[in-house]
Amino acid sequence: MPNRTYKIAVIQLNLNDIAENNLKKCLSWVKDAAKQGAEVISLPELYSSHYFCQSEDTDNFSLAEELYSTSFIAFSALAKELGVVIVVPFFEKRMAGIYHNSAYIIDTDGSEAGLYRKMHIPDDPHFYEKFYFTPTPGDIGFKAFPTKKGKIGTLICWDQWFPEAARLTALQGAEVLFYPTAIGWHPREKEEFGVNQHGAWMNVMKGHAVANGVYVAAANRIGLEKYLPNTEGIQFWGSSFIVGPQGEILAQASHDKEEILIAEVNLDLQENVRQNWPFFRDRRIESYGEITKRAIDK
Numbered sequence: 001m002p003n004r005t006y007k008i009a010v011i012q013l014n015l016n017d018i019a020e021n022n023l024k025k026c027l028s029w030v031k032d033a034a035k036q037g038a039e040v041i042s043l044p045e046l047y048s049s050h051y052f053c054q055s056e057d058t059d060n061f062s063l064a065e066e067l068y069s070t071s072f073i074a075f076s077a078l079a080k081e082l083g084v085v086i087v088v089p090f091f092e093k094r095m096a097g098i099y100h101n102s103a104y105i106i107d108t109d110g111s112e113a114g115l116y117r118k119m120h121i122p123d124d125p126h127f128y129e130k131f132y133f134t135p136t137p138g139d140i141g142f143k144a145f146p147t148k149k150g151k152i153g154t155l156i157c158w159d160q161w162f163p164e165a166a167r168l169t170a171l172q173g174a175e176v177l178f179y180p181t182a183i184g185w186h187p188r189e190k191e192e193f194g195v196n197q198h199g200a201w202m203n204v205m206k207g208h209a210v211a212n213g214v215y216v217a218a219a220n221r222i223g224l225e226k227y228l229p230n231t232e233g234i235q236f237w238g239s240s241f242i243v244g245p246q247g248e249i250l251a252q253a254s255h256d257k258e259e260i261l262i263a264e265v266n267l268d269l270q271e272n273v274r275q276n277w278p279f280f281r282d283r284r285i286e287s288y289g290e291i292t293k294r295a296i297d298k
Contacts, residue, residue, distance in 0.1 A: 004267045006149045008176055009038030010219035011260055012240040012253045017050040017227060019063070023070070027078055033260045034082040039149045042087035044221040044240075045157050045182040046101065047071075049091070051225050054234060056131040064093035072104055072112070080110030085147045087154055087219075089180040092117070094134075101133045103154050103180060105145045114145030118156040119165060126186065126234055129158070144174035150265060153214075157181045160205050160218065164291070170212035171280070176265055177208060179218040184236035187224070198237055206247035213245045213274040215265050222256055245273040
């Protein structure tokens with residue numbers, strides 16, 4: 001009989017522009033999380049480099065890796081050694097001219113439990129992701145991945161603002177939604193808008209947890225990444241967190257420290273919450289057809 005409880009972890013880190021250093025660092029932190037009892041462990045978005053999307057620069061495509069190369073080889077071996085599931089977000093080179101913001105879900109035996117490619121791609125000041133990443137509607141889409149520890153869903157950063165992504169992943173049986181993330185403040189905006197920006201980020205994901213009766217775990221990075229001349233950079237706000245199926249905070253990190261957060265997934269609790277708050281039961285699916293339209297003309 002499958003386990004009704006298991007422990008999940010998110011790792012909050014400061015990352016730099018040297019891939020080899022980031023790989024060694026992340027391997028070490030995953031080992032530490034496993035020693036603390038974590039069974040499913042997620043790294044932050046694009047773990048192997050600085051957040052290069054602050055500019056549109058073709059040189060940054062050299063940071064991408066082909067499927068099943070460096071990241072997969074290293075973390076597959078580690079997952080098998082430790083007997084844990086690892087969510088590994090990476091910059092994927094699918095072929096010349098097609099790149100994705102992706103994540104491996106690596107199972108306890110080192111095999112690939114799944115691959116997710118980021119669906120929602122932002123294009124905001126210093127978050128110029130549309131220059132680099134191809135969205136994947138009709139390709140992989142939203143998926144829940146069975147692993148030997150539990151059935152998990154993996155979405156990535158900008159995906160976290162869209163209730164449709166959380167709902168479609170939860171409807172496939174995901175017990176946890178992992179959100180590897182790279183989000184922060186523009187320093188000039190922090191004083192005026194920072195509290196509300198950070199609050200909105202947490203609130204929308206807590207809402208996904210409540211609306212779908214799932215656990216939600218967000219893994220962010222920390223630190224000021226200012227690698228471009230004459231710019232302020234991005235102050236990544238950390239604050240990684242794990243919440244339960246009623247939006248209750250189970251663990252939350254600081255804004256500026258490298259940390260491991262661990263919490264328990266309890267499937268009996270999840271089932272009880274869904275029985276008492278039967279949002280899936282009461283959905284009026286016959287009335288939702290227009291949700292697929294870009295806008296509804298009046």
